[in-house]
Amino acid sequence: MSADTPIGYWYQLPYQTRKKVYNWLLNLVLAVGLVIVLFPIYWMLATSFIPPEQLFSVPNPLVPTNATLESYVAVLETDVLLWYKNTVIFAAGVVTLTTVAATLGGYGLARLDIPYKKTFARVILFGYMFPPILLSIPMFIFWRQIGIINSLPGVILAQTATTLPFSLWLMWQFFQTVPYSYEESARVIGCSRFQAFYEVALPLAKPGMIAVSIFSFAIAWGAYTIPTILLTSNSKWVLTLGLYSFTQAESVLWGQIMAASTLLVLPTFFFVYYLQKYILRGFRATRI
Structure with missing residues (x-):
């Protein structure tokens, strides 16, 4: 395989370098997946602390600015x-x-x-x-x-x-x-x-x-x-x-x-x- 292609260049790298890049990409994918899974739970918690009159404000803040237990x-x-x-x-x-x-x-x-x-x-x-x-x-x-x-x-x-x-x-x-x-x-x-x-x-x-x-x-x-x-x-x-x-x-x-x-x-x-x-x-x- 030619070293001029991306795949060829990848296999020309040292094994330890490829392993670090692979682990970094794997952790990035897992982190993105974790955010996707946990975001609805966070949104549920955040919405429960937002004052009722601000629930439908535009834009709706990701972090409640006036948190309340109402x-x-x-x-x-x-x-x-x-x-x-x-x-x-x-x-x-x-x-x-x-x-x-x-x-x-x-x-x-x-x-x-x-x-x-x-x-x-x-x-x-x-x-x-x-x-x-x-x-x-x-x-x-x-x-x-x-x-x-x-x-x-x-x-x-x-x-x-x-x-x-x-x-x-x-x-x-x-x-x-x-x-x-x-x-x-x-x-x-x-x-x-x-x-x-x-x-x-x-x-x-x-x-x-x-x-x-x-x-x-x-x-x-x-x-x-x-x-x-x-x-x-x-x-x-x-x-x-x-x-x-x-x-x-x-x-x-x-x-x-x-x-x-x-x-x-x-x-x-x-x-x-x-x-x-x-x-x-x-x-x-x-x-x-």
Whole structure:
């Protein structure tokens, strides 16, 4: 290749120089991508502090010049704290049920001699492909018949049905990475199958359980479709439904929507940020 062409000149450079240029370009691309991803979050935060009368000023400042907590005060005067409490109960219930059921089911699929268990596991994962809206109407009819419509336990069970398939498949994959010889050694010294599971397999499965917990928490905290259909009373709303109460007939209270959205997003951000290493460890262990 001729050295007069750009490509030829590039390969004439020393390897260390090319490596530095490549790393610099890679970091530049990642930085641009990070700015694109984070800018909507920054704009949400900035808008929540802009005075309502300046929201539609031209040009709209990227940095609030007269920052105010007026939107947050207006939000706290609504039922947002009640919705926040409902969201916490809802997310905690989904995380608990999903983690317990996925752990027990994944262990059973990995350790018990069940006919066609691989086919069964793949069918369960296939159920995760269906959007929640397809399940919401049948759930509404069934939940109304058994009397748990418009209740937090009812919506927790419904949301768990959407997070369990992938979580069960994840824990099944994770338990296959835990050597069965450890449990056999425990059985030799007199432990029952449950004791071997509880004292040997369960501690080794903690990274997978944490990954499942974070996954189900992120899904439940931002859930909208199923709560919209199953929760009909304002007192039972979660925060994602409460956001629409700031939409009026002739206007949208953007400052209050952004303030409420900030209150909704921040817990998830910090929760995932501090536990991200467990997510990566769990996914790496299951080769995802």
